[in-house]
Amino acid sequence: xxxxxxxxxxxxxxxxxxxxxxxxxxxxxxxxxxxxxxxxxxxxxxxxxxxxxxxxxxxxxxxxxxxxxxxxxxxxxxxxxxxxxxxxxxxxxxxxxxxxxxxxxxxxxxxxxxxxxxxxxxxxx
Numbered sequence: 001x002x003x004x005x006x007x008x009x010x011x012x013x014x015x016x017x018x019x020x021x022x023x024x025x026x027x028x029x030x031x032x033x034x035x036x037x038x039x040x041x042x043x044x045x046x047x048x049x050x051x052x053x054x055x056x057x058x059x060x061x062x063x064x065x066x067x068x069x070x071x072x073x074x075x076x077x078x079x080x081x082x083x084x085x086x087x088x089x090x091x092x093x094x095x096x097x098x099x100x101x102x103x104x105x106x107x108x109x110x111x112x113x114x115x116x117x118x119x120x121x122x123x124x125x
Contacts, residue, residue, distance in 0.1 A: 026067065030063055031056050034055060034059060055109075
């Protein structure tokens with residue numbers, strides 16, 4: 001129980017320090033989408049916390065790349081939204097076929113990142 005409390009305190013300080021340093025729209029999107037998803041580990045261990053941090057960092061990087069691709073006119077935000085809808089439908093079909101809930105939840109998280117990235121690109125010209 002004492003180790004669990006230490007982990008909780010560690011998570012608190014980790015998140016607090018991240019908030020102090022990074023406030024980009026993509027950072028906000030990645031962390032908010034992650035915490036609103038069911039990807040947050042139920043049992044907090046140092047490994048699961050590192051995985052969670054890595055997933056949020058990867059989400060921020062994905063967002064930045066998607067925003068950049070819209071800004072450089074490699075795609076449009078409307079095209080990205082349409083493709084993300086198709087992506088989510090396919091993920092749902094795959095879930096109904098194979099029952100892999102973790103894979104489906106990750107797909108929903110990525111969908112939120114894609115749609116949010118398109119919104120960020122539209123809001124910050």
